[in-house]
Amino acid sequence: MNSDPKVVDLRSVLAEYGWSRYALKEYAVASTLGRNLFEKAAVSTAKIAGWYGDWFSRARYVCRAVRLLEGFKISSELSYLHACVISDAKGYSGKNIENRVRQSYLRSSMARGRRNLYLRHGSALAAAMKFPRENDSDHRQGNLLVLKRFNAGTGEKGVLYLQYTESISSFVALFDLDSLCNRYRIVVEPSSWGYQDDAFLLLIHPGLDVVILAQDELDFEYVRSLNGHLHPLRIGAGDWIDPYVFSAQAEHKEFDFVMVASWSPVKRHSIFFSALAEAGLADAPIALIGYPWEGRNQSHIEDLARSYGLTNVAFHECIPREEVARIIRRSRAGVMLTRREGANRGVYECLFSGVPVVISRENRGFNKSHITAETGILASDNELPSALCRIRDEAHTFKPREWALLNTGYRNAWRILNEKLRGLAIDNREPYTKNIALIKSAPFAVYDVYVEQVELTPEYEILKSFIRDSV
Structure with missing residues (x-):
């Protein structure tokens, strides 16, 4: 575990997330002072919950702290409490006590x-x-x-x-x-x-x-x-995608890049737009497919794109899956830049559509071993401008669908x-x-x-x- 990964300043956090709760959380965790205050608060509230026999709340405070502080060195006290709540969930050997975290939760x-x-x-x-x-x-x-x-x-x-x-x-x-x-x-x-x-x-x-x-x-x-x-x-x-819905039919490439993501700050549209501008691709045709999230709608992203001088962006909000598939097929490359996200379906929809992808090297949650010489490029924020240029120019040399048919998909x-x-x-x-039974993503399991x-x-x-x- 790293003792102290790169600390980011407030200006860079705001550039990524804007004024939002995500920015506050990101900055607090990236700041030594913020981490210490957050951890002390979590430990204190967990102890109080334990004194009252509220084992579920104790587990909740401890687990959230351990999760958010992942990658940073945590105190021996928090580490001990984490071991305690896991023991609470497993029960006590030799005694008739089962998962008191669950029992506490049920009350x-x-x-x-x-x-x-x-x-x-x-x-x-x-x-x-x-x-x-x-x-x-x-x-x-x-x-x-x-x-x-x-x-x-x-x-x-x-x-x-x-x-x-x-x-x-x-x-x-x-x-x-x-x-x-x-x-x-x-x-x-x-x-x-x-x-x-x-x-x-x-x-x-x-x-x-x-x-x-x-x-x-x-x-x-x-x-x-x-x-x-x-x-x-x-x-x-993401592994439950239907390769027959997202297929690599021959289509005119209308867009250089496609990004399938909500309008949430965590999707980091700002980093994408900044990299495009830096790479001299402000006029590149881009498709953004998204939906409102916590009060942020398409107009927020339109304003953001204009602030970076982008001139050729097509916005698509809350469109049917068939239209999503069509737009992806008409794109040269897909982009996912979230730092923390689970098994993103949009990435695999691109791969099955024969569209290579650029993924944030710092992503946590996605199986980055799926990004190979056949499927796309892993890039840090600093590497992103050159990665976008390369994948746009060399998109035809990747073999994403061939890889996907062998390694993923619902079957x-x-x-x-x-x-x-x-x-x-x-x-x-x-x-x-x-x-x-055989199930697949549509985009939810069916x-x-x-x-x-x-x-x-x-x-x-x-x-x-x-x-x-x-x-």
Whole structure:
């Protein structure tokens, strides 16, 4: 762990993030004084929570501090508290105490709120962790998908697939894990970087196998270090892309660059625009595909582009996936510059479209080993102007789709996950005679084969019986 990575000044932080909470957090963590104050506050509040027996709040304060201070040297006191909350989640050997972090959470107002978030729409939707939508499609699924039914005759376990980090706490509040563990294994597809999040501790249960998709090697190793029946797997949300939707059809290259990202400051449009200006590419045709985020809309990014002198930017806000695919195919290169992000789907949509990518070398969360001589370029902020020039001029020399078809995509991800689950069953001397259902990103998880969706639908009715009466 680095003792003190590069400290950035306030001006450079504001250039990246503008006046936002992200800028405040980034600067506080990058500042020695800010880190010390933040850590002391986290330790103090965690201790107070522990004095009151609020083990969940203690875990929350500690885990958030450890996550945000990743890469910096933390105090022995915070390190000790982190070991304590992990021990709390695992329970005490020789005593009849199980995961007191989860038990404490289930007594909290937060758990009641997360449970009611879904139950207020009825138990049928809650069983799939699905929110209602007008003129809804039967194809759309909730945040919880059944990948395999439990076989009461043979005892072969079913499989449930949970999407998004923020869904974990709702899942734990909704369902009785003590009962579920006898029938199912759980697969979690997180939506963020940094698995030191307290949410993962809620899933530690002595009888419940949980497979956690972890593209980034740091997250993979962290989950593996927890043990507790949590099993990391080096795939992520971006690996479920459908190569038939994002294909490399021959198209006129209308844009030099495409960036698929929300209008959030964390996407660092400003760094992209600055690099274009520095590289003499202010008039290069660019496509920006995004959507509003926390009050920032397209007009914010338009003003930002003008401030850097960019003259040829096409903005596309909240457009259908088919139009996203068309614009990507008509671009020479894709760009992702976030410092911290999970398994970004946009990168893989580019690769399957035959479009190489430029990725921030400092990114945390994405599997950077996927950026090869065939797929694109890793670049630091200082290297970005030259990287943009190179990939624009040499885009035709990369082979991103060929690499993607061999190494990622929903069929490859399905195969890897299915074999992991088979291995867990064999290790536990359990039968594994039926594969999991085939799913893909659309952009949220859906069943690939409608017949499998129909076959699995009755299991959601059974899941209703495992919803807690209360928390």
